[in-house]
Amino acid sequence: RTVYVNGDYLPEDQAKVSVFDRGFVMADGVYEVTSVLGGKLIDFGGHLARLKRSLEALQMRNPLSDDDYLAAHRRLVAENGVTDGMVYLQVTRGNPGDRDFAFPPEDTVPTVVMFTQNKPGLADNPAAKTGWKVITTEDLRWARRDIKTVQLLFPSLAKMEAKSKGADDAWLVEEGKVTEGTSNNAYIVKGGTIITRELSSDILHGITRAAVLRFAREAQMKVEERSFTVAEAQEADEAFITSASAFVMPVVSIDGAAIGDGTVGPVARRLREIYLEESV
Numbered sequence: 001r002t003v004y005v006n007g008d009y010l011p012e013d014q015a016k017v018s019v020f021d022r023g024f025v026m027a028d029g030v031y032e033v034t035s036v037l038g039g040k041l042i043d044f045g046g047h048l049a050r051l052k053r054s055l056e057a058l059q060m061r062n063p064l065s066d067d068d069y070l071a072a073h074r075r076l077v078a079e080n081g082v083t084d085g086m087v088y089l090q091v092t093r094g095n096p097g098d099r100d101f102a103f104p105p106e107d108t109v110p111t112v113v114m115f116t117q118n119k120p121g122l123a124d125n126p127a128a129k130t131g132w133k134v135i136t137t138e139d140l141r142w143a144r145r146d147i148k149t150v151q152l153l154f155p156s157l158a159k160m161e162a163k164s165k166g167a168d169d170a171w172l173v174e175e176g177k178v179t180e181g182t183s184n185n186a187y188i189v190k191g192g193t194i195i196t197r198e199l200s201s202d203i204l205h206g207i208t209r210a211a212v213l214r215f216a217r218e219a220q221m222k223v224e225e226r227s228f229t230v231a232e233a234q235e236a237d238e239a240f241i242t243s244a245s246a247f248v249m250p251v252v253s254i255d256g257a258a259i260g261d262g263t264v265g266p267v268a269r270r271l272r273e274i275y276l277e278e279s280v
């Protein structure tokens, strides 16, 4: 596999980043994940826009132009023969030459890394037919979840808690209300209305979320952007999540309580179809 490091395209075993890199010692970096379906980048413009918001929020210099990012994504997809999969992009504050809490001088060059992951048949994920089981757990992340940082230890712990309980993912809960999944946005459906938490610094502003809500409104479905409790979710007709890697994934149980009849519901199924049709 060819990977990108600071302008170079290298075999993955020859790619190197300094041990002093702020991304490595301080999780001082941001990232994006863009899906590839049929060789085509999905929603790349949205991911690029969010990358720039994340960089700005952390006062980090943007080292590349939009065209540079796009060209690198396309080159990696082509060189690595990715038909279905994803491109991972990470920008860190670079190598200050030493460890220090203070930011390095302005002229420190950010580190840019990109690589691809092959996921043949990504859009036909059989899990979409049966749906995910989720557990809930207290949201112990920092308060700026709207910035897509590489500081992913808590979501990783929550994912492992879910797996240890035989579930597929965890929904994170703050003050009794669901914020989002470990790496996705969370939704319920009640009486035909799609309900998902409003945008704020409490959640990541999902690129898939924006697209799915737009398609839902275009299809005359009702959308309410507000928070909901775990109990309300357990009593909903349907539940689902969205992300660049899972698209629209139905959720069929929450903490062991079946949602609706415990099978994939019509709204989640339809939204997945629409998303895949419109995006590819």
Ligand code: PDD
Pocket: 033, 180, 181, 182, 183, 184, 185, 203, 204, 205, 206, 207, 208, 209, 242, 243, 244, 245
């Ligand atoms: N995760 N919420 C969180 C906390 C996320 O990490 C993600 C994405 C989302 C969904 O955002 P989008 O629709 O733009 O992918 C919501 C990516 C896929 C990841 O970490 O792999």
